[in-house]
Amino acid sequence: MNKIIFLLALVIGTTFASAQTKSLHDFTVKDIQGNECDLSQFKGKKVLVVNVASKCGLTPQYEKLQELYQQHENDHFVILGFPCNNFREQEPGSNEEIMEFCKLNYGVTFPIMEKVQVVGDYKSPLYKWLTEKSENGKMDAEIRWNFQKFMIDENGQIVDCILPQAEFYDQVTAWVEGK
Numbered sequence: 001m002n003k004i005i006f007l008l009a010l011v012i013g014t015t016f017a018s019a020q021t022k023s024l025h026d027f028t029v030k031d032i033q034g035n036e037c038d039l040s041q042f043k044g045k046k047v048l049v050v051n052v053a054s055k056c057g058l059t060p061q062y063e064k065l066q067e068l069y070q071q072h073e074n075d076h077f078v079i080l081g082f083p084c085n086n087f088r089e090q091e092p093g094s095n096e097e098i099m100e101f102c103k104l105n106y107g108v109t110f111p112i113m114e115k116v117q118v119v120g121d122y123k124s125p126l127y128k129w130l131t132e133k134s135e136n137g138k139m140d141a142e143i144r145w146n147f148q149k150f151m152i153d154e155n156g157q158i159v160d161c162i163l164p165q166a167e168f169y170d171q172v173t174a175w176v177e178g179k
Helices: 002-021 061-072 095-106 125-131 169-176
Strands: 028-030 036-038 046-052 077-083 149-152 158-162
Touching: 046 061, 046 125, 046 169, 061 077, 061 095, 061 169, 077 095, 149 169, 158 169
Parallel strands: 046 077
Antiparallel strands: 028 036, 046 149, 149 158
């Protein structure tokens, strides 16, 4: 009986440990131009991952995101935008149209990735990791709408999740500055 309990504990511990060892840096995605983007290039940086959309009531958040990026891009900080069309089809454009919209309307210079699924059966592997405790070892975090933010530390581990409509500027600033 003790051997069975030991083996069960070993299996559970190994599963939990392997989920925790996976990090943001283990993923490769495509950028908005379709080029491979190995997220290990962000080792040593704090990363804010945001699912974005161009035709959403929250789209003006691009302005504050760009401000944050410009203020802290030299502080080992980066924002990664992931367009998605999961919520009321508020990101219907092509990758080219999305990038043009971001640059023309908000002067976005932080990296924008190709459009992905953030919920449902076709959820991207990165968003599966971000939203499922069994994958990230930290928390479950259902994507509720466009502009949900994930704070990722320098080691590629999830620190926190900020809901789409929550004020985020001061919280992210304090986190980046280590306050």
